[in-house]
Amino acid sequence: MNDLIDVVGTINSGKCMECGKQFVGRSDKKFCCDMCRNSYNNRLRNRRDREVIRINNILSRNRRILAKLCKTPKSTLPVSVLRENYFNFKYCTSVSRKATGRTIYCCYDYAYYITLSGIAHISLNR
Numbered sequence: 001m002n003d004l005i006d007v008v009g010t011i012n013s014g015k016c017m018e019c020g021k022q023f024v025g026r027s028d029k030k031f032c033c034d035m036c037r038n039s040y041n042n043r044l045r046n047r048r049d050r051e052v053i054r055i056n057n058i059l060s061r062n063r064r065i066l067a068k069l070c071k072t073p074k075s076t077l078p079v080s081v082l083r084e085n086y087f088n089f090k091y092c093t094s095v096s097r098k099a100t101g102r103t104i105y106c107c108y109d110y111a112y113y114i115t116l117s118g119i120a121h122i123s124l125n126r
């Protein structure tokens with residue numbers, strides 16, 4: 001039995017991360033039983049899924065706003081128009097910096113940059 005303990009790892013007592021119950025087990029064991037491990041992991045996964053869905057919705061709405069405002073392959077408009085349409089500047093799908101120092105933000109197939117004078121330049125990249 002001692003050999004088995006050495007192979008498996010140190011036996012410790014711990015507190016279940018789900019129900020808080022004390023248990024005896026391997027030092028890396030975090031849960032008292034499979035049911036507690038499953039409910040903990042399910043809750044974690046649900047929270048992550050909800051966050052991914054929330055951010056995907058923001059990106060999708062941003063793209064719809066860009067598509068609506070970018071009538072030609074390249075459009076310019078005051079950045080205030082993006083704000084009025086509830087564009088969320090916090091999220092984009094990629095960012096790059098040109099040699100000129102200009103920062104280009106992408107939202108899927110749309111790219112935009114904003115000048116210091118507050119003009120948004122939007123283009124469709126296909």
Ligand SMILES: [Zn+2]
Nearest residue numbers: 016019032036
């Ligand atoms: Zn438990």
